[in-house]
Amino acid sequence: MIRVKFIPENIEINCDYGDNLLEVARKADVFIDAPCNGNVSCGKCKVKLIKGKVDTKKTYHIKDEEWNEGYILACNSKVIEDIEIEVPSKLSSSMDKMKIEDLSTERDKQIFQRTKKLLIDNNMKLKSYVRKDYIEIDIPNLDDNISDWDRIKRHLRNYLGYTKVFCRLQMLRKIPHILRQSNFKVTITHIPRGNDRTTIVNMEEGDTTNRLYGVALDIGTTSVAACLVDLYKGELIAKASSGNAQIKYGADVINRIIYSTKKDGLDQLNRAIIHETINPLLNKMCKDSGVDKNEIIAFVCAGNTTMSHLLLGVYPDYLRLEPYIPTFLKAPFIKASELELDINPETFLYIVPSVASYVGGDITAGVLASGIWASDENVLFIDLGTNGEIVFGNKDYLMTCACSAGPAFEGGEISCGMRAASGAIEKVKIDRDTFKPNLKIIGDTKPEGICGSGIIDLIAEMMIIGIIDRRGKINKNINSRRIRFDEHGIGEYVIAFKEDYDLEKDITITEVDIDSFIRAKGAVYSGASTLIESLGMDFSVIDKVYIAGGIGNSLDIEKSIIIGLLPDIDRNKFSYVGNSSLMGCYLTLMSEDARYKLEECSNAMTYVELSVYPSYMDEFVSACFLPHTNIENFPTVKKILEV
Structure with a gap:
């Protein structure tokens, strides 16, 4: 066995001769940023060898002076003897310091209010699908000696009109204790389906009908943001966000998909998102708000198609292989206990449906929140994150595509x-x-x-x-x-x-x-151009451009146009719509009408596969220039450059 010590964490771990240093760090839970997932292509996993030797080679990512000081790439080094490694602070701490969009800015609050008004104006009720009712059940005696469960069903039939009442095993196990501890005066949390059918998912002593909570969650490739919601008042009572712990297995979905195919890779990715990312956020929100985790009884989350697969532990490799087929687009409701989420185990998790392999539920949620589905105007929606997804349309049609912008x-x-x-x-x-x-x-x-x-x-x-x-x-x-x-x-x-x-x-x-970077911006511009062209139109028909994603909050529209990332049109048409994915999850959590509209939007979106679209590659090559090979497409930029 060989000993590896990581400083300044002072973490030691044993490994075998020839083990990859990056993999050793991962096993030791030492975070080293590796966007390329060990392909020796990004140079971000640079660490300093303090003691001992490794089997490594110098690459162009390491300058001569760095090499002389002992810097190596973790992904390109094999452990051959006891060593001591120094991990630069910016590599190990970047996860904790990330600036994440979580509906907390003043602009986000304005977007939040505008979006809620949009639903109300379209005759949608902001009312949760989960209900709470306080009931006082008849105490059993020798003359009335039916079972506890039959007693509950009888009460709900006689007083609330439910003729078909269900619960699951875990709930059934709680019933005898809670009923007797509360003298048969309890509050039930249940999910009605129609007028006569309901499922009990929680039972509490006494009257707790004033406390009902849910979680909205946006699972980004890079970051994760969550909100704890009072389902009665519709208020956000706690927020939390962090980097997605899956980052250590690659910055983009392709590298994570590849990692999932390795031994135990899928389990490690699943554990990273649930146990290392989501559960700590849930615990933080409960602690900050004073809400017991068992009171969280509704949960809506959205992510791209790969993130949804990894959340459920579903093998995702066929997403990246032609003809790019996902295992699912719309997942069934999942119980929290099945995923080991740290909330009420009977809570059902609703995952916002995806559209295609590379257009996920985060875009569906964004379309709901942005209100494109109700617009008379032509709207271009661009999500600028680790992946680049685009939607174009209005209340009559919705077209979408994904461009390989990379990280x-x-x-x-x-x-x-x-x-x-x-x-x-x-x-x-x-x-x-x-x-x-x-x-x-x-x-x-x-x-x-x-x-x-x-x-x-x-x-x-x-x-x-x-x-x-x-x-x-x-x-x-x-x-x-x-x-x-x-x-x-x-x-x-x-x-x-x-x-x-x-x-x-x-x-x-x-x-x-x-x-x-020019290739990345070229992918977005050419994707938008091709999507609109597929309808026989051009950028002149656009009435509004909505920018979503973490980059949007600090994005300079003028400079984005100057480099050719965004089309050269009236600047007043551009606006930032915040974390539209998280907003869409909130709306779905708060309104069953919104969930129906969400699924309608998902079904209505027509996906355009750019890789097989005839003119896309020509447009992409033309866009890999500043701002574009055809400067006439950017008249205002042409004037600036001439000056």
């Missing part, structure tokens, strides 16, 4: 990129004369990297003042210490010098990084 908008595939967390650069303005950037950093602390909104600002600024050309190549004629080239002629721009901020190394963006 670039979350900072993935960018050497200096990071998720939106404390230390991430989220806004950039470059001085035209000195080429010095003015940085806005999340948390007002020293910079550690740059997140998606910051990368958009940076590339737009670099293009406007001529640091890069429209191909994303750095101008070699500029004389500035911020612009430099390596031995291969690959250029980079220094965003932050290490001596200015007391950093371990300079924060830079390279031509390779810029090229990766």
Whole structure:
């Protein structure tokens, strides 16, 4: 056995000769960011070898000075003797510091109220499908000696009109104790189906009819956000969010699907989302609000199709293999106990239905919350997250597609990129004369990297003042210490010098990084363009553009248009709709009418598979330019560049 010690966590673990260092860290529950899931392609799993030796090779991700200091890639190193590894703090702590959209900002609250009004205006009732009733049951005696369960059914038939009453085994086991402890005065929580049928899911002593709670949950590839809801008042009484613990198995769905095919991979991914992510959020909300976990009796969640499969522990590999077939789009109601969720075990979990392999329930929930289904106008809905999903339509039709943007908008595939967390650069303005950037950093602390909104600002600024050309190549004629080239002629721009901020190394963006981001933005633009073109239309028909996803809160619309991520149309048509997935889950939790509308939207959406659409690749190649090979598509940007 070989001993591996990780610092500063001071965690030690035994492993076998030749074990992969990244896998050893995962087994030790030491978080090391590995967006590419060990493919040696992202360079983010960089750690420092303090003692001992490993079997490794130097890659282009590690500079000579770093190599001399002992830096290695965890995914590219095999353990061959006792070693001590230092994990940089930004790798191990980024999960805890993530900035996540959870309906807490003032703008989110306004969107929240507007969305609730939309349902009411469309004659939908904001009333939960779960009911609570206080009942005083006849106490048994020798003359009235029917069973406890028959006694309950008799009472519900005589006083509430339910002729068909059901419960499950776990509930049945609780009945004899609760009835006698409460002197047969109890509150039942039940789920009616029609006027004469109901299922009892909880029973409490005394009158607790004023306490009824549910959870809305958005399972993102990168982050997870939850709300605890008072189902009587419709109020959010607690919120919690965190990074998705599955991140350690890859930043995007493809890498996680691949990991699920390994031995115990699916179980590890399932455990990461339930036991390491969702249950801690549930416990935090219960603690913050004073709500007992057994009082949570309704649960609605949404995620992309892969996240839904991994949540249920369903093998997802066929999602990524042609012809891209999911095991399910609409899951049955699942009991909380079946998933080991830390709430009332009788609670039914409703998973918002997906549309296709790469358009999931988070988009269905977003469509419900955004109100496209009720709009007379043509609406373009774009979700900018780890995946890029797009919906176009109105009350008469809904078209949707998914584009392979990759994790670039979350900072993935960018050497200096990071998720939106404390230390991430989220806004950039470059001085035209000195080429010095003015940085806005999340948390007002020293910079550690740059997140998606910051990368958009940076590339737009670099293009406007001529640091890069429209191909994303750095101008070699500029004389500035911020612009430099390596031995291969690959250029980079220094965003932050290490001596200015007391950093371990300079924060830079390279031509390779810029090229990766251009491909990501090109995928989104060409996806939207192709989707609208499939209807014989173009961007001129758009009346509104809704931007959803974590990046949207800090997104600069003007600069997004300048780089060609968004179409060059009237800026007043753009608006941010927050975490529309979480909002849609809340509405579904609060209203059975909303759930029916949600499922109607899911069935109504027509999915366009871009990979087989004839003109998509041509449009994608054209969009892999700043802002586009056809500058006439961007008239306002053309004027800016001419100036």
